[in-house]
Amino acid sequence: MKTRFDRRNFIKISSAAGGSLILGMLLPTACKEPEAVATCSFQPHPILKIDNTGKITVYVARQEIGQGVNTSIPMIVAEELDADWKNIAVEIAAYGTMQPGDHDTGGSQSVLLDYEKLRKAGATAKAMLVNAAAAKWKTTATACATEASMVTNSNSKETIAYSELVCDAAKLAVPKDVTLKSPKNYTLIGKATKKSNIKDILTGKAIYGIDVKVPGMVYAVIERCPVLKGKLVKFDDSACKQVGGFIQCVTVASSAAPMHLHAGVAVIANNIWSALQARKVLKVEWDEGTENTDSTEALFTRFAAKSTGKPTYEVFKKGNAPAAQKAATNKIDVTYTAPFLAHGTMEPMNFIAAVTKDSCELWGGLQLPDWATNTIAEDLGIKKEKVKTNLTLMGGGFGRRLHFDYALEAARIAKQIDKPVKLIWDRTDDIRNDTYRPANLHRMQAAWDADGKLQAWQHHHVATSIAIMTDGPEAKNVPEMLGGASSDLWYDVPNVHTGYSHVDFNLQRGWVRAVEICVNTLPVECLIDEIATAQQKEPLAFRLSLLENRPAYETEITKFRQDPNRIANVLKLAAEKIGWSEPRKPNHFMGIAGHHFTFAKAYGAHAIEIELIAPKKFRIVRIVAAVDCGIVINPDGLKNQMEGGTVFALSQALMSEINVENNRVVEDSFFNYKIMHFNEMPPLEIHYVESQEDPGGIGEVGLPTVAPALCNALAAAGSRPRTLPIKKEGFEWV
Amino acid sequence: MPQYKLTVNNKEFTANADAEMPLLWVLRDLLDLTGTKYGCGVASCGACTVLVDDVPVRSCQLQVQNCGSAKITTIEGLSEDGTHPIQQAWEKVSVPQCGYCQAGQIMNVAGLLKKYKQPTEEQINEMMAGNLCRCGTYTRIREAIHSVIEEVNK
Ligand code: FES
Ligand code: FES
Numbered sequence: 001m002k003t004r005f006d007r008r009n010f011i012k013i014s015s016a017a018g019g020s021l022i023l024g025m026l027l028p029t030a031c032k033e034p035e036a037v038a039t040c041s042f043q044p045h046p047i048l049k050i051d052n053t054g055k056i057t058v059y060v061a062r063q064e065i066g067q068g069v070n071t072s073i074p075m076i077v078a079e080e081l082d083a084d085w086k087n088i089a090v091e092i093a094a095y096g097t098m099q100p101g102d103h104d105t106g107g108s109q110s111v112l113l114d115y116e117k118l119r120k121a122g123a124t125a126k127a128m129l130v131n132a133a134a135a136k137w138k139t140t141a142t143a144c145a146t147e148a149s150m151v152t153n154s155n156s157k158e159t160i161a162y163s164e165l166v167c168d169a170a171k172l173a174v175p176k177d178v179t180l181k182s183p184k185n186y187t188l189i190g191k192a193t194k195k196s197n198i199k200d201i202l203t204g205k206a207i208y209g210i211d212v213k214v215p216g217m218v219y220a221v222i223e224r225c226p227v228l229k230g231k232l233v234k235f236d237d238s239a240c241k242q243v244g245g246f247i248q249c250v251t252v253a254s255s256a257a258p259m260h261l262h263a264g265v266a267v268i269a270n271n272i273w274s275a276l277q278a279r280k281v282l283k284v285e286w287d288e289g290t291e292n293t294d295s296t297e298a299l300f301t302r303f304a305a306k307s308t309g310k311p312t313y314e315v316f317k318k319g320n321a322p323a324a325q326k327a328a329t330n331k332i333d334v335t336y337t338a339p340f341l342a343h344g345t346m347e348p349m350n351f352i353a354a355v356t357k358d359s360c361e362l363w364g365g366l367q368l369p370d371w372a373t374n375t376i377a378e379d380l381g382i383k384k385e386k387v388k389t390n391l392t393l394m395g396g397g398f399g400r401r402l403h404f405d406y407a408l409e410a411a412r413i414a415k416q417i418d419k420p421v422k423l424i425w426d427r428t429d430d431i432r433n434d435t436y437r438p439a440n441l442h443r444m445q446a447a448w449d450a451d452g453k454l455q456a457w458q459h460h461h462v463a464t465s466i467a468i469m470t471d472g473p474e475a476k477n478v479p480e481m482l483g484g485a486s487s488d489l490w491y492d493v494p495n496v497h498t499g500y501s502h503v504d505f506n507l508q509r510g511w512v513r514a515v516e517i518c519v520n521t522l523p524v525e526c527l528i529d530e531i532a533t534a535q536q537k538e539p540l541a542f543r544l545s546l547l548e549n550r551p552a553y554e555t556e557i558t559k560f561r562q563d564p565n566r567i568a569n570v571l572k573l574a575a576e577k578i579g580w581s582e583p584r585k586p587n588h589f590m591g592i593a594g595h596h597f598t599f600a601k602a603y604g605a606h607a608i609e610i611e612l613i614a615p616k617k618f619r620i621v622r623i624v625a626a627v628d629c630g631i632v633i634n635p636d637g638l639k640n641q642m643e644g645g646t647v648f649a650l651s652q653a654l655m656s657e658i659n660v661e662n663n664r665v666v667e668d669s670f671f672n673y674k675i676m677h678f679n680e681m682p683p684l685e686i687h688y689v690e691s692q693e694d695p696g697g698i699g700e701v702g703l704p705t706v707a708p709a710l711c712n713a714l715a716a717a718g719s720r721p722r723t724l725p726i727k728k729e730g731f732e733w734v
Numbered sequence: 735m736p737q738y739k740l741t742v743n744n745k746e747f748t749a750n751a752d753a754e755m756p757l758l759w760v761l762r763d764l765l766d767l768t769g770t771k772y773g774c775g776v777a778s779c780g781a782c783t784v785l786v787d788d789v790p791v792r793s794c795q796l797q798v799q800n801c802g803s804a805k806i807t808t809i810e811g812l813s814e815d816g817t818h819p820i821q822q823a824w825e826k827v828s829v830p831q832c833g834y835c836q837a838g839q840i841m842n843v844a845g846l847l848k849k850y851k852q853p854t855e856e857q858i859n860e861m862m863a864g865n866l867c868r869c870g871t872y873t874r875i876r877e878a879i880h881s882v883i884e885e886v887n888k
Contacts, residue, residue: 066832066869194828201833202824203816204769204809208834211768244735244752273752273759276775346773346781346834346868395771395834396868427774636828640871644831647870670778670866679859681872 042170044128045121046097048077054149054163056083059093062114063105063367064197065397066644067699068637071196072111073118075633079188080122080181082146083162090196095369095389103391105367106402106511108600108697111633115695123178131175132168133160183631183692192636197393209364209392210350214420217352219272220413221279221424222252224262224433226664228506229254231287232263239281240267245274249282250416252409257472258375259405260508262433266413272424288663294506296439296660300337302503303441303462307335311460311499313479316486316557319495321445324456328447331456332530336444336523338724339657340464341437342673343512347395348430349406353413354420359386360411361420365394365401372404376411398648399511403435403470431673432665435510436658438464438480442523446493452535454546457493459485461520465502469509478502483520483704487556488598490564491528491546506663513648514700517597518707522724525593525708529715539712540575540592544568547594560598566628567594569689570605573626577687578607587612588621591713593705601696602629603689606646606709612717617732620682620710623650627686627701630693638698642686645702651675653707654733655725738798742767743811753799757791758782760798761808769809769837773866780865783838783845784808790845790861809837812844820844823882831869839865839875843882852887853879 040052049057058074074090077083095103126146133151134141137158145152149162183189200206225232237249252264265284269275325331352363353376360382366372369389377384394401410423425433440463447456467475479500484490486498532542552563571594575581580590589612594605609621625642632638655674659666667673711721714731721729740747742765749764756775761767761784773781775794782793785807812818816825820843830836839862846853846861853861858879867875 064832066830066834068831192828194825195830195833197833198825198828198830199816201830201836202809202821202840203813204767204837206833207768208771210772211762213766271755271759271763273755273763277752277754344868346779346832346866347771348773394832396832398868424772427776427778640828640831640874643873644870647872648868669776670774671776675866675868676870676872678862678865678867678872678875681876684873 040167040170042166044125044174047093047118048121048125050125050162050166052163052166054087054161055089056081056087056149057089057091059091059097061093061098061102062110063103063365063391063394063397065105065367065394065401067641068195068634069105069110071193072633072637073114074196075188075193076111076115076118077122079186080119081126082148084148085188085193087149088196092391095373095391100370103369105397106399108597108699108701110697111695112601112697119180120178123180124175127175127178128169128172129162129165131172132165135168136160189631189633190635193634194636206393208347208395210347210395210424212352212363212392214352214354214363217420217422218247218268218270218417219275219424220266220268220421221272221275221426222264222266222409222429223279223282223284224264224429225286225288227286227288227292228260228262228508229289230263231289232265233285233287235265235285236283239283240278243269243274243278243281245269245271246278250413252412255408258470259403259408260469261405261409264409268413268417268421276426292663294660294663296340299439299464299503299505300441303337304335306501306503307441307443307460307462312501314499315479315481316496316498321456321458321495321497324495325445325447325458328449328455330449330534331445331447332527332534333443333445334527334530334722335441336526336722337441338439338519338522340439340507340660341512341652341656342431342434342658342667343398343400344431344670344673344675345394345396345398345400348427349400349425350423351407351410352420352422353407353410355380355411355414358382361388361390362407362411363390363392364407365392366404366407367397367399367401368404372407375404376408379408380411380415398513399515400435403510405435427670428668431667431669433508435508437512437515438466438509438519440519444523444527446527446531448531448535452537454491454493454531456495457489457491459498459523460501461485461499462501462503463519464505464507464509466509466511466515468502480516481520482558482598483517484524484595485520486558488558488560488562488596489524490562490567490596492550507660513645514703517595517700518649518652518704521593521595521704522708525595525705526711526722529591529712530720533715540571540580543571543594555598558598562596562598566603567596567605570594570603570626570628573687573689574605574607574624577626577685578609578622578624580607589713589717591709591711591716593708593712595704597701597704600629600698600701601694602627602698602701604701604705606705608709608713610713610717613734616719616730617734618714618717619734623682623684625684625686625702626688627698628689628691629696629698629701630691631695632688633695635688638688639686641698642702643684645700646684646706647676647681649703649706653710653724653726655727657725657728736799738801740801740806741803742806743808749798751798754797756794757784757796757798757801757806758793761793767808767810771834771837773835773838780842781835781838783841783865785841785845788845788848790842809841812840819882819885823878823885827874827878827881829871829874829878831871835865835867839867843879847882847886852883
């Protein structure tokens with residue numbers, strides 16, 4: 001497989017594509033589409049079509065996975081177009097109508113990458129409508145004003161609707177330069193706006209991948225080898241034939257990078273229930289190889305052994321941290337760990353494929369449809385142009401659908417039968433065959449002088465690498481070190497040394513919402529708290545003393561602009577809103593943590609108040625989150641994402657873990673893969689900084705500081721957890 | 735294959751299905767009512783919740799042979815046009831993220847309000863505890879429940 005995906009590279013490549021796309025593609029295509037012949041329409045850009053009925057369609061290229069791009073993206077277009085929001089219709093942009101990379105959805109990048117492009121598209125359409133109005137009125141464009149899908153002649157006060165200008169505007173030249181609004185004049189951006197498809201969701205009309213039906217379709221489930229690199233010896237489907245609706249079984253070959261498929265036998269039936277019933281009676285013999293006795297417990301022992309040595313990959317070096325550590329008298333040396341995690345999207349993996357000798361059609365949810373389409377074409381030996389991909393809504397992404405193992409499986413099954421096939425994973429398949437967030441361990445060392453000034457900081461991150469999983473053993477960019485574990489460590493320390501070591505494990509790994517930022521921010525934000533405590537300093541004030549006087553800079557390796565003052569600001573905002581400096585009730589304790597989510601250009605903090613009920617037994621009284629992600633497009637969407645991110649991270653801090661025994665995942669449902677339930681949810685508030693900086697991303701920013709803020713609160717209460725989920729250290733919450 | 739007559743959203747349907755096929759798959763695959771969602775099939779998530787004679791039931795656990803003449807209500811039948819007070823409250827509070835769990839949440843609240851006119855916080859917690867939302871919309875679900883309770887008791 002030639003196509004490689006690297007989270008960091010993806011972001012850079014996508015940025016470049018995003019910035020250069022716009023005007024080169026602006027071609028008026030008025031009245032060209034068949035449905036537009038009768039009525040008149042004007043499509044000055046692939047993402048935007050205006051009909052003379054007044055309907056303005058925005059085709060959203062980024063995938064909607066619950067993060068709200070189907071609202072924020074049209075809002076940006078509508079803002080510059082001065083369109084009435086009521087006229088906006090939102091559609092999923094058909095795959096193939098955009099440039100490569102335009103559909104990719106991950107890393108909280110959608111708004112951040114597309115902001116300029118979307119504004120220009122809206123502004124260009126508006127300029128053409130204004131020029132059409134000016135020609136009609138024999139006046140100049142500057143004498144025209146726009147608002148709510150109308151142009152007004154500032155002199156005569158005449159008005160005309162956009163819909164009436166559509167046919168004329170389509171004939172005009174596309175302006176090369178358009179003036180964008182000053183953010184100060186935004187009227188829609190910054191206004192809380194409901195999800196564009198909220199009515200469909202609330203009435204059951206929204207169609208997710210799992211709801212799609214294709215004529216002649218059959219259904220499949222797969223019995224997979226429980227061990228990733230196992231092989232199929234033989235299977236016997238004679239009992240399946242007794243199940244009504246059963247059609248046949250076919251094998252699914254295993255595969256290595258980029259998508260690791262377990263060897264499997266697909267059970268095909270004319271309905272999903274029959275397929276599930278037939279699978280129960282299918283007999284399969286597997287060759288599990290020699291790698292079938294490993295466990296997560298053994299893995300953590302290997303992690304610990306590795307952590308005391310030198311990192312395999314040196315990541316960031318400033319000064320001489322090991323020497324400074326050795327020479328110091330005040331020092332700390334601690335270890336933090338966190339487990340494998342599953343995504344657990346509410347809509348389990350599923351996909352539809354129809355394959356003929358030389359063509360293929362796909363239906364379903366994909367966060368990176370280019371990667372999936374190209375790889376599947378190659379796998380089937382079919383020309384890329386002969387693969388038609390149909391994208392759908394997704395019942396949750398969280399990075400799970402960046403991977404497309406489920407789509408590849410569907411394609412491999414469909415290749416063997418002459419009907420479209422819908423593959424569905426049941427919840428056990430979903431939890432046992434995930435692309436797991438890597439298990440990880442961090443050895444953290446720091447030292448300070450007699451005045452309490454930090455002198456040395458060392459961070460050795462030991463984990464099971466994602467890059468080695470998706471790119472194969474020859475992977476470049478193996479270390480997963482964003483989140484304060486590289487040159488982006490936000491605290492000012494003269495001697496810093498960070499590194500990464502990979503320890504192999506036979507389990508598929510992948511990106512789970514905020515992956516490496518979460519993984520690294522926990523030890524960074526806990527260690528700084530431990531140092532403050534050791535120095536008997538107030539932990540918030542201690543952080544601020546290291547952040548507030550540090551000017552913004554470009555991080556050395558990763559080349560992100562980082563402003564420690566913006567971290568200080570969100571910390572202060574969270575502290576103020578939770579009442580950090582007010583007297584605390586007896587047995588109430590607080591913890592805080594802040595961070596820079598580098599590639600989302602966002603800064604986030606959480607403050608958590610707990611009540612200690614007994615040693616290691618507590619209640620979460622309140623959680624306050626503060627975020628600064630530049631200009632906020634949709635405050636309602638931002639709050640929803642920060643709430644959701646906080647809940648996702650609370651699950652990770654308190655209860656979620658994937659364990660492996662005999663190389664098999666132990667957990668198999670939401671009964672044992674625990675996530676937050678409604679009744680466990682503590683009160684939560686979200687606050688954000690009003691800012692004029694360009695917008696950043698938000699989908700992942702609510703996660704990284706939850707676990708460290710909670711651990712810091714528990715430490716303040718007398719006992720510091722260093723292992724997630726904290727229940728592993730005997731903590732109990734009510 | 736046996737034939738079953740079902741009353742769903744005040745309409746009569748006929749389904750040819752295996753006696754043990756769960757109502758969930760009958761609704762989704764045979765009757766084309768895909769608003770009811772599959773999340774786990776083992777009663778661990780609540781995504782498949784429908785009302786059976788006004789009681790919220792996990793449709794993945796109810797076999798079609800046991801539906802009898804019960805009145806089944808799914809999200810598609812809660813109101814004609816999305817104007818049921820629960821749907822309106824959900825819209826006002828802007829609850830959904832991905833939206834996948836919300837049909838189950840809403841139908842469960844419909845059952846909650848059939849059982850209690852003015853449920854207490856404990857009753858709300860007890861009834862909602864089994865409806866998972868991986869997107870984490872719990873704070874808003876609670877707010878919307880309070881809003882609808884206020885609305886219907888006005
Ligand atoms: S699908 Fe029925 S409870 Fe999960
Ligand atoms: S809104 Fe996505 S699972 Fe609830």
